[in-house]
Amino acid sequence: MKRYLIGLLCAAALSSCERELNFKFKSYNPKLVVNALLNNREVLTVSVSSSVPFSIPGNPKVVENAIVTLFIDGVKQPRLTYNGFNKVYSAPVIPQPGREYRILVEAPGFISVTSEAMLPGSGNFAPASFKDSVYVDSSGFPLGQITVRIDDDAAQENYYRLKLFYYERTFGEFMELPVDAEDPLVNQFASRLDGGVVFSDATFNGQKRVIYFKTPFGYGQGTPKFLVLKEHLSKDYYLYVTSLNRYQNAGSNLFQEPVFVYSNVREGLGIFSGYQEQRDTLR
DSSP: OHHHHHHHHHHHHHHHTOOOOOOOOOOOOOOEEEEEEEESSSOEEEEEEEOOOTTSOSOOEEOOSOEEEEEETTEEOOOOEEETTTTEEEESOOOOTTOEEEEEEEOTTSOOEEEEEEOOOOOOEEEEEEEEEEEEOTTSOEEEEEEEEEEOOTTSOOEEEEEEEEEETTTTEEEEOOOOOOOHHHHTSOEEETTEEEEESTTTTTSEEEEEEEEOTTOSOSSSOEEEEEEEEOHHHHHHHHHHHHHHHHTTOTTSOOOOOOOOOBTSEEEEEEEEEEEEEEO
16 A cells, blocks of 8 residues: 555656647848958959858858948948849958948848948068978888068058968869978967968067978979968957857757857858968079
């Protein structure tokens, strides 16, 4: 009898824990996503799409009926034109350092968004150089060396990206060269993204900095040999690429703290920023 009563009490306790819960989910309002990376070598282009909830797979939908307006130093420019093939809005403008660029993006059904950007200066890079047979690999083969020099400006925070390419004679074009350097700036303090290295001047502010990169055996034959891209980034662009690097490295781990990609687009998402690029062809 005692066991029977205990069983009834347990059943009653369990049944009392069963209660229907009604969750009310807030409706999702898509935002405009604006992405534009200004540089001193290409005309200004802007991609516009709509955000999607994290729970819905797939890519954001391109917004093809937006009105994209550009202002340069406060002066309104002609409306950007849409290219249906490349799915971008463009203006016949090559951005220049020292000028302020602002965009206003409007589209039916969305809150209008805006953002500003300025290109930084040249970054005080000295010409890059190449020297063959500087190192020896584990098999005894000689390795070359690419040298990049930066004369950092102490009067401001600076952000840099370096990318290396080798000339592939079979295809007649430059191909990406993996970064290999025995340098704590590259291996400990820099973010690696799209084959390049991104870093700030926090560890060498106002100093001259020399960075050495190894080149594999067999590379650097003939002419041209290598291409070095040296980019001076705006702070917004640096924050964007480093947060994007953390986001990509986080993967899909549900137990990890969420990583948010930096955005400077007010009332929307995305990035509107830029960089100034210098190219050294090593022959």
